[in-house]
Amino acid sequence: MFKQVIGWKFVLVSTAVIIIVGTIWYVSSIASKLEEEETKKVATWVAANRELLQASDEANLNLAVEIITNNTSIPVIITNENGHIIDSRNLDTTKLAGNPKYMENQLTTFKNQHPPFIMEIDAKNNLYNYIYYGDSLILKQVRYYPYIQLIVVALFISIVLVALSTSNRATQNLLWVGMAKETAHQLGTPLSSIEAWIEILKDNEGNELVATELRKDVDRLKLITERFSKIGSVPQLEERDVVSQVESMVTYIRKRAPQKVILTMHCQEHEIPAMISPSLFDWVIENLLKNALDAMEGKGTIDLYIENHPTNIVIDITDNGKGIPKANFEKVFKPGFSTKKRGWGLGLSLAKRIIEEYHKGRLTVRWSELNKGTTFRILLRK
Template sequence: MTWAISIYALPYVAALLLTGVSIAHVWRNRQIAPSKYELLFMSAGAELMLSAFFRLSTDDLPAKILFSKIQYAGIVVIPIAVFLYILQYSGNTKWLNTRTTILVSIVPALTMFLVATNDLHHLFWRTISLNVDDPFLPLDYVYGAGFWVWFSYVLWLLLAIGFLLIVLLIRSNNLYRRQVIALLVLTFVPGVSGLFSSVKIPPYPYFDPSSLAFSLTFVFVAFSIFKMRLGDIIPVAREVVVESMSDGVIVLDGQNRIVDLNPVAQYVIGISTSDLIGHRIDKVWTSWPSQIGKLYDEIEIGREVLLDTWYGRRTFDMLVSPIIDWRGHRNSRVVVLHDVTDRKLVEDELRHRSERLEALVEEKTRQLRAAERMAGIGETASMVGHDLRNPLQTVVNLLYLANNKLSMNLTESDYNGLKNILTQLEKQAEYMDKIVSDLQDYSKPMSVQPVLTKIRPLLEDTVSAISIPESVKVVIEVAKGSNPAMLDPALTKRVLTNLVINAVQAMPNGGLLSITASRKDRDLLLTVSDTGVGIPEENLEKIFRPLFTTKAKGQGFGLAVCKRIVEAHGGHILVESTVGKGSSFIIKIPVTKDSADQ
């Protein structure tokens, strides 16, 4: 046996060295699922190229035949490894099982058996001879039936692999199409070249394209692994992770152009993916922050941005991360957009509720302090009222006796003078009695004794008990369905009396006093209106406070007592007033079902 290095063998040497480096790289990353199939493919390729190198480097026919047989150990493994790798890469993992592996290995195993035992049956190679016309002394084969079974099997396997890769190419985004194209090249260049060589239709005489094709293929494998990270990140991972993420994911290149995006990001932008890929993001999404384009090396976590989407303005937490390419350069970025609009709304609502709660606590604290102050006032008022009531009763009794004395013989002048004094004294006594009543009503617990009360008689009795000047016109209106109603007539009359007196005092030059009763839903509305001077706007919130008054005479308990009585009925009292036009006090008292039915 003599050895002579053929020029055909040199590409195998270079490819073998690169394949060895690639195998070492894949071995370091063998935890990645497809790596075992890459290792199998490249190891089989290394065996094929080593055997081919020795076959081309000897001129001895038996040695060439031996290395041809050894070479088939790699040839039969490569299609299996590629097919299993493509199944894994394309996401068809349900077919990756022991049964599939055994099925696709049956023909290769039989082929290897036929090759190893060809000298006994010549089913694979009918004859093998040395081509002395070729300066590189290649072997000429006349193939048998076993070879054509193998040939048909490889052809079928190539078609299956091509179908899977073309489907994947159509479905993949731009970011991964280069990897798919690389796999198409890796699969079909050596496969088609080998088939051409087998049927003896090389493009040039004495040139076997399969030798160069396999060498270049494994050079391309090394290039794909290190430049395009083939096998490190596969589209299947993208489908499982990126496509199913609830956050928007956008990949931008160095020119701020959209390279890839997931369905959530496309939905947020509201433009079809085909109209977004390859375009600058700030051109297709006008609300995109311009400063994002400057973030090449930064990672920003938790940055909030406001972006206009097709369904309105939304708040996003933005994460910008650089992508390091195979040369170590950072010229691309991944932008993750997490919609926090709902969270912001909840935070704003919680903040507003907190502020309202703080204001309420402050108001309640103020009211508590006022209540404590009023409790002291109430206690004092109770004592004052008790102490003042006795001499006041004495004054009233004396007035009664004095009036009786008036029936005695007096001159007309003395009689009129004394009568005037007694009248003034009686008015002062009544005023003092009102002060005492207001003090005691405000200080003591309010007890309501509701009874079924007719409204019109109540209003008329109230007005008749009050001295109203002739210059004031009184109108009483009771709407249909307003009575009867369940309320405490004595306390309600007390409220109406205070309101009517105030209305009369607000019209010193006369005017219109209107008292109306009506029903709204399940409320009884009693309204006392006047056309008097009105109440300044700054005093409207104060008039129901105890001790607040704008009158020269008065302690400011009248309206405070009215408010307590109405609230004791479960209702509330409102005031509407315009300076110079008059005021209206509206009492709302809930009507029970029994009274409403009647």
């Protein structure tokens, strides 16, 4: 599925690049030809004006007037030899009336676009007119068309990629939910049977210790089943003391950690209330602590800090294990990503989903260095 999505993305982007490059090249060539044609028209227009000044018969005069009046698209500004504007054609009259500097601004633009044509008025007295011209509206539209198309194509590709990504994420979510609920369902039947056997063991003298230990393991399995059954549905949040909730998981993990691992909890307050789903929140803390244990390979320290701030509760879990490369800070939360030989790589992904989607908080890698350690941070809103 992932390879198919990547393949479709590559095909879409490649197709878009080919279309855009081809369009820009084709439109640029058309714009260049159109610009050449407009330059020739302006040259003809200047020649007609020159002829109008020097016409000796009525036929040449009529032809010059016709050529001059036919220019209705190319904007032109005429200045004298001193640079003073003396006439203009085909400018935006609405802007001309509302902005006194519009003509000067257009003249500056025309000077940057094309070199002027020079028309001699009186050579003896050094009287000349300079004809500056700009791009017609059609030429501007042709030049801007590729960029408009680029925006449209980029918008289309973005929508398609977002749709594909959303569809893929929805499929993954359905898969996780289905697997979690099916696991909870499959665990339910043997657990009921084991509970019945525990009651039978209790009735026989000498089995009390075995029955008690089995009860602890069954309760643990029931808690795991409850967690899996809540995946995919919105959990009911309850007001609980975060300190005692975390402390219970620290105690649980400490009993099962290697002797050379020192697990310490730091908190200046005895009680910090927050709205949480107890079983799912415990799952997150347990998962992060187990990841810390795996990173240390049997020895080291784990420090868990809880801080109470005005708007949120901060929980930092720091180990001195092998660390995470900076490039993998976001990848560790993606489904299937794992550096361990066992497991499906879903633990951190589910933990992030529980904190961010169900508790509206945040779970991030706050800090990590190779062979120095890692800090995971949980932010819970008050």
